[in-house]
């Protein structure tokens with residue numbers, strides 16, 4: 001009972017803070033758009049897509065950019081744990097009777113909600129890159145984003161519970177976030193990559209989230225087979241499995257965390 | 261029986277550093293118990309162990325008969341803690357901070373509202389309860405934290421340096437609130453400070469230094485450790501030759517040199533009259549100096565309450581405080 005209350009309070013606080021910071025929302029939505037406009041257009045005009053002549057690169061990149069937004073938001077959210085544990089609200093929660101596990105879960109759910117809300121805003125812009133999503137696919141994509149966000153929040157919390165300082169967290173996260181993004185197939189397809197790179201891309205759990213999103217974007221399209229790498233079932237299974245695993249591990253790690 | 265907190269042979273070691281070295285004491289129900297000591301004495305470390313946030317290296321800790329290490333969850337329900345560094349969420353309103361806190365202790369919104377009203381009234385924040393905490397002054401934040409610590413009516417409220425950074429007026433107000441708590445609620449208050457004068461507000465005070473308790477008593481008794489009060493007088497230089505005659509008349513010699521004379525006594529009030537009689541018009545100035553806890557600390561440890569060099573950790577904490585605008 002007290003655990004559920006705890007999860008709810010942590011989640012609610014995350015949401016209230018998010019809604020009260022319009023600058024952060026604007027930034028979090030503007031950043032992926034900037035990537036799309038600057039990087040996307042540059043690559044689209046500079047290079048030719050291998051294997052498929054007529055692929056609209058911006059549309060190809062779009063799911064990757066949405067995934068990137070989820071990735072950054074999730075990490076940002078987990079980062080606040082380090083800060084809050086030392087200086088803020090979380091210290092307070094740690095002396096309360098709420099179990100540690102509930103704190104980690106509430107945090108993961110809060111971060112996920114925020115990430116999905118941002119993803120929802122970005123997805124509305126999909127017609128700009130020539131993607132037309134009907135409500136069914138739109139919601140399905142939000143579902144995939146939620147799974148991906150859960151996994152990444154789990155990862156963030158896992159790192160945060162091992163870190164004592166913001167600097168440490170940032171260093172570790174930079175070493176994780178950038179490779180996770182670049183290896184996810186967000187910018188280029190896995191197919192046709194040299195063996196070592198393809199292997200790394202297959203280890204990156206974000207790859208499967210991006211691939212699942214592309215399944216939905218290219219649903220019933222002739223390009224589907226060219227653009228996606230795995231079956232949708234495989235994508236979902238891997239993403240779900242990663243999310244479950246990371247949530248459990250991060251909850252356990254948070255349980256052991258130095259408490260104050 | 262009546263003891264709400266029992267601490268026996270408590271120690272805490274951080275690698276090489278022995279922050280708390282074999283501390284024992286008990287605190288009764290409804291007592292305001294002070295923990296006085298300089299920076300790095302081990303006050304916060306002791307509080308954290310009592311509040312289940314740190315595991316003791318050794319020793320026994322009990323609150324209301326519960327073992328603090330083995331029955332953490334139960335202990336957490338009956339304690340409140342106001343940290344040395346503020347832990348309010350300053351992007352939330354005062355009311356939201358209280359609401360979330362109460363919810364963490366399983367209280368209903370209506371119940372939280374009912375308890376918060378009089379407390380907010382008491383600390384003069386009722387009108388500001390819907391303002392964002394970031395718009396509060398340091399003193400307001402501190403008072404709000406005090407209220408928050410009380411929402412779940414803890415049996416023991418730990419206050420870690422609650423008055424640091426507050427102006428004297430706000431400090432004394434806060435102490436009034438603290439006193440009221442122990443009087444009107446069934447709450448034991450365990451408060452740390454390094455302000456000597458604040459220890460005087462406590463029923464009993466433990467003086468801590470280098471991880472050990474060097475004295476524990478009521479402020480009155482602590483001051484008696486010094487044994488005596490002091491009468492200080494300044495006399496006319498031309499009359500100094502009569503010093504030995506005065507001393508003969510008083511049956512006790514002065515200490516001090518030149519025109520500044522000191523007279524130790526257990527009964528300053530009566531002795532002032534005798535000195536005035538003996539020394540007479542040669543007195544330029546006379547004052548009674550009662551021992552402060554400052555003197556007690558000096559007497560017990562041979563040192564003034566000192567400022568320690570800041571560790572990297574403290575520096576980071578300070579940086580955090582500033583960054584949060586506190």
Ligand SMILES: Nc1ncnc2c1ncn2[C@@H]1O[C@H](COP(=O)(O)OP(=O)(O)OP(=O)(O)O)[C@@H](O)[C@H]1O
Pocket residue numbers: 274277278279297298299300301302303304305306344454571
């Ligand atoms: N987590 C920690 N790791 C290592 N050493 C620590 C840790 N926490 C405290 N110490 C050390 O333990 C000693 C006691 O610290 P503590 O914070 O209990 O002092 P304090 O009496 O609260 O001082 P202050 O008045 O500055 O708050 C100090 O030497 C401090 O450096």
Ligand SMILES: [Mg+2]
Pocket residue numbers: 303304305344420
């Ligand atoms: Mg301290």
